[in-house]
Amino acid sequence: MSVIAPLLDALRTTIRNLGRKPITAMHPFEPRTRAPRYRQSFALLHEANGDEACIGCKKCEKICPSEVIVVGTAAKRESPATGKKRGWADDFTLDLQACIVCELCVQVCPVDAIVMVRVPNAPGFEREDLFLTMKRLYENEALPHAPAIGSSMIASHNPAPASQAQAAAPAQEPGT
Amino acid sequence: MNVLFGSPALHALVLGVGIVSALLGVTSYFIWFERKFAGRMQSRIGPKHVGPYGLLQPIADAFKLLIKADITPDTADRALFNLAPLLAVCVALLSLAVLPLASGLVIADLDVGVLFFLAAGALTVVPTWMAGWGSNNKYALLGGMRAIAQSVAYGVPLVLAALVPVILSGSMKLSDIVAAQAGGHWFALWPPGPGLGAGVLFVLASLAEGNRIPFDIPEAESELVSGISTEYTGMKFGMFYLGEYVHSLVVAALFVTLFLGGYDGPGPDVLALQLLWFVLKVSLVSVLLLWVRWSYVRLRSDQLMTLCWKYLLPSGLLLVAASAVWVWWTEQGGSR
Structure with a gap:
């Protein structure tokens, strides 16, 4: 009978x-192995010349599906490093409690200011751990961050986005 | 009647209190064991943090259930709603009255013991329906209606399965049925066929009557939220839970009594040894039932009815007829 065999199976x-041995990971009590590309939290980066990279363009705030990013745009002023006029953010908060970790903010950033990072204790033990202020975002800069930053992800698009189609023919390095 | 303590009333009282409290204790650790066992079957660990190996988990669970908010819905029928969990446990415990744990160690050795536990088993649907109707909730109501359909259907093969040992032993008294199997002539082994078939039928029908997985369609989490126990909180929910587990232990004990020779086993007829054999067999059967429970998914309502009316009922009738023929044939052979 066709019923018996699956029942016995x-x-x-x-x-x-x-x-067999249980496969349960005793996560909070013992360290857990993470995949190499695992990333959980966010960081804001500085440019090589020491300026804050974020120009306060609010693109990340607009694209965020769960609307957890709030950017406070400051008035344009001269950069202390280069002397050129550029935009600044005077406030930047990201609430990880509602973040869906889609990484769209990273992909959309025109100046590679925001990246995703590995943190040792993710997701965290208190609510405050999950609320990233501008200060904490810049502190996270020291943590190892994911290779995927805005410009490299845009460059890896295939076919290239229309805005870069003519210029970026050789720049298609596979998923950095 | 064999009486251990003074009058029959005192005997029943002492044994009843003793057996019921022992069984309730055993049940809470049976639940712990099931959680560990099921965990390992699913590559998990099971209870771990409360005490060594999670051994204090049942106590922690009981305290947790006690401190939960005790909610009775405004629209519920208060009397039915609050009485149902209590009855669920009591009805599950009823069958214990006629169960011989060892020679002479039985609360009330009724002449119609088989009839008694069949009646008690059929009663399990009453608290279920009380909960389903009293909750005044559509999911509970649907669960209760399913429970009735299931219970009515599976009562029939259950009776047929229980009839086989009755025919083979010629008595409805459970101690006589055990005595007829003395010396290893267990009905599950001999006569070949009807005994074992009836045993399997008995287990299937009892599981269905007790709403255990894979026959738990009155609860059916994926369809009915939680079925009859949707509106229950805290200890009232806990009592349904307890009743279900008591019932499954009682089913194992009845199966052992009817088909595996009860307390019969090698060695001298000492009370302690008989008790040990009985407990051993019941544990083994319970573990087998757990194995079945954690291997299968729930049947659909219509599959459940198909299984009962199209397969279990005819095979039950066949088994009864076969055992009757067997008894007639051995009597002919005896006179020959």
């Missing part, structure tokens, strides 16, 4: 599992 599967 189910019994065999469960009894075989009984002799």
Whole structure:
């Protein structure tokens, strides 16, 4: 009968599992191995010349599906490093409690200011751990960050976005 | 009647209190064992943090259930709603009255013991329906209606399965049925066929009557939220839970009594040894039932009815007829 074989198969599967070791990860009590590309939190970066990279363009705030990013745009002023006039953010908050970790803010950033980072204790033990102020975002800069930053992800688009189609023919390095 | 303590009333009282409290204790650790066992079957660990190996988990669970808010919905039928969990446990415990744990160690050795536990088993649907109707909730109501359909259907093969040992032993008294299997002539082994078939039928029908997985369609989390126990909180929910587990232990004990020779086993007829054999067999059968429970998914309502009316009922009738023929044939052979 076609019913009996699967019934016995189910019994065999469960009894075989009984002799195996559990695969449970005792996560908060023992360190857990993360995948190499695992990333959980965010950081804001400085440019090589020491300026804050964020220009306060609010693109990340607009694209965020769960609307957890709030950017306070400051008036344009001269950069202390280069002397050129550019935009600044005077406030930047990101609420990880509602973040869906889609990384769209990273992809849309025109100046590679925001990146995703690995943090040792993710997701965190208190609510405050999940609320990233501008200060904490810049502190996270020291943490190892994911290779995917805005410009490299845009460059890896295939076909290239229309804005860069003519210029970026050789720049298609595969998923950096 | 064999009486251990003074009058029959005192005997029943002492044994009843003793057996019921022992069973309730055993049940809470049976639940712990099931959680560990099911965990390992699914490559998990099971209870771990409360006490060594999670051994204090049942106590922690009981305290947790006690401190939960005790909610009775405004629209519920208060009397039915609050009485149902209590009855669920009591009805599950009823069958214990006629169960011989060892020679002479039985609360009330009724002449119609088989009839008694069949009646008690059929009663399990009453608290279920009380909960389903009293909750005044559509999911509970649907669960209760399913429970009735299931219970009515599976009562029939259950009776047929229980009839086989009755025919083979010629008595409805459970101690006589055990005595007829003395010396290893267990009905599950001999006569070949009807005994074992009836045993399997008995277990299937009892599981269905007790709403255990894979026959738990009155609860059916994926369809009915939580079925009959949707509106129950805290200890009232806990009592349904307890009743279900008591019932599954009682089913194992009845199966052992009817088909595996009860307390019969090698060695001298000492009370302690008989008790040990009985407990051993019941534990083994319970573990087998757990194995079945954690291997299968729930049947659909219509599959459940198909299984009962199209397969279990005819095979039950066949088994009864076969055992009757067997008894007639051995009597002929005896006179020959």
